[in-house]
Amino acid sequence: MHIAVFSQYHTNPDCPATSRHYSLLTHIARTHRVTLITTRTWEAQRLTQQYSWLPEGVEMRAADVPYQNKMGVARRGLAFARYAAYAIREGLRIDKPDVIWGISTPLTAAWAAAQVARWRQVPWVFEVQDLWPAFPIQMEAIPRFTWRELYKMERKLYQQAKTIMTLSPDMTSYVQAVGQMAKNPWSFTPDKVQTVLNGTDLDLAAAATNETVAALRQELGLTDDQRVILYAGTFGRANDIPTLVQAAEQLAATLPNVVWLFMGHGFYEPLIREVAERCSAVRLVVPQPRHAVFAWFQLASLSIVSFLDLPVLDTNSPAKLYDSLSVGTPVIVTNDGWTKNLVEQYACGWYVRAGDAAALVEQLRHVLAQPALLEQAGKNGRVLAAEQFDRTKIAADVQQVLEQAARHV
CATH class of the missing domain: 3.40.50.2000 (Glycogen Phosphorylase B;)
Structure with missing residues (x-):
């Protein structure tokens, strides 16, 4: 099975970051073909050289899109848009995947995954790492005039995804509540939203x-x-x-x-x-x-x-x-x-x-x-x-979610 992964930020254990997806991809790439569409944001921030940048068997397409937390709203928005454009272009160039795995944050990364999934007519799985736009809105980090469109985008992505994975039970409750208020709540079956904890190595x-x-x-x-x-x-x-x-x-x-x-x-x-x-x-x-x-x-x-x-x-x-x-x-x-x-x-x-x-x-x-x-x-x-919390077990659960999504087109 070919899995296309849309993730704006890729890290490995040499980085000062959690490297969750490095662990998950290491497991999944042993039995499936994986193409990762990402950026080089973290590659220059490696503190050691003890690990290969990519898990064995993972193919990478990476854009040079600078990003730092200290950026202002406009520069962050530009970085998100640049990655989304790159991800759509590369997602249409790669061999057709059996399933797409779109990872937020930011929400625009999942949006890009959804567009490619629609155009290539394949199912996609939405991994929600943070609740966007609720998080930046409650932190007063984005202008009010964007709120309505971002909430609209969020609801639409939840509707379009074959399966939604969240990182906590409270996130799952939030997404399910959004689904129940949607125009088509029937699309939110009980098993559409699944909790897959962050975990540890x-x-x-x-x-x-x-x-x-x-x-x-x-x-x-x-x-x-x-x-x-x-x-x-x-x-x-x-x-x-x-x-x-x-x-x-x-x-x-x-x-x-x-x-x-x-x-x-x-x-x-x-x-x-x-x-x-x-x-x-x-x-x-x-x-x-x-x-x-x-x-x-x-x-x-x-x-x-x-x-x-x-x-x-x-x-x-x-x-x-x-x-x-x-x-x-x-x-x-x-x-x-x-x-x-x-x-x-x-x-x-x-x-x-x-x-x-x-x-x-x-x-x-x-x-x-x-x-x-x-x-x-x-x-x-x-x-x-x-x-x-064992990420090897969590990786097996994620793999099962992706396999099931691919089978039930």
């Missing part, structure tokens, strides 16, 4: 040995009694970073043996750097390649998964949640959605509402004072990750 997690972590602790100059709290990810406007740095400074006043590591880059990097200069409990860490982040998670006593208190962000399926649990590090989440239910149901972490630095400090003081509680939560998380 257990083989990379296993490489984070005690020896690796000990070497990392020594490299950072941490003493044996110093505890680490880790935030790993984007320092974006959506991530509630000001609350975290405020909590870090407050906690440092009473627990001087706690060190906060902020690993990543983004909008709030200057704020973190400023706080780190006056508070020794806060350290800014440069982004790490995907294959190395697991040692940092295992080094930590706790990790933080934080977002602003917005309904659309409650649906998120952040890779750092899965990565942390895979190495036995409990998490604190700040959104009142499915991640709160998850950590409470499986006793692998705790919930603190977003934007409340004092409550976060109180929770941290509470759990750090109970080593046995932390240890048990870590064990619970590791078991959960092995049972539900």
Whole structure:
């Protein structure tokens, strides 16, 4: 079977990114022909050269379309449009696929996949990684005059797709609700929307040995009694970073043996750097390649998964949640959605509402004072990750979705 994949951003484990699709494509390309239509945005951002840029068996068509998070709305829109135009052109040039896999974000990448699927008369599967346009609208990141057309595009894409894959149960509920309000709700059968979690790479997690972590602790100059709290990810406007740095400074006043590591880059990097200069409990860490982040998670006593208190962000399926649990590090989440239910149901972490630095400090003081509680939560998380978050199993589920879509034209 020939699968055409429309994804504007391709990464591999040498990049400071989750590399979800690298793992999925590695599995799928063993038994199917895969053509990836993407851009070279991340290729220059590789931090190491330990992995081939493409999984074995994957063919690539890549456009030179620059993109950075710090771009303004107009430049981002141009980058999205340029990729969509390229993807349509290449999608019509490649050998006819049996099924097309369109991955958002941005929504325009899925739109391009839908156009090629229609013109070539093949089914397509829509993978929803973030809820667009709900996310940029709630973040006030796009002008109001575009909202109506973007919502219209979203509804139409949901209607056109053979199957919709989302990365969390709350995303699934959102898409199903949109489908029920559509003019043709009958097209949203119960099995049209399927939850396929983000997941994690257990083989990379296993490489984070005690020896690796000990070497990392020594490299950072941490003493044996110093505890680490880790935030790993984007320092974006959506991530509630000001609350975290405020909590870090407050906690440092009473627990001087706690060190906060902020690993990543983004909008709030200057704020973190400023706080780190006056508070020794806060350290800014440069982004790490995907294959190395697991040692940092295992080094930590706790990790933080934080977002602003917005309904659309409650649906998120952040890779750092899965990565942390895979190495036995409990998490604190700040959104009142499915991640709160998850950590409470499986006793692998705790919930603190977003934007409340004092409550976060109180929770941290509470759990750090109970080593046995932390240890048990870590064990619970590791078991959960092995049972539900293994990307090799998730890849098999994705492959099954694509195969079924191709069979039922």
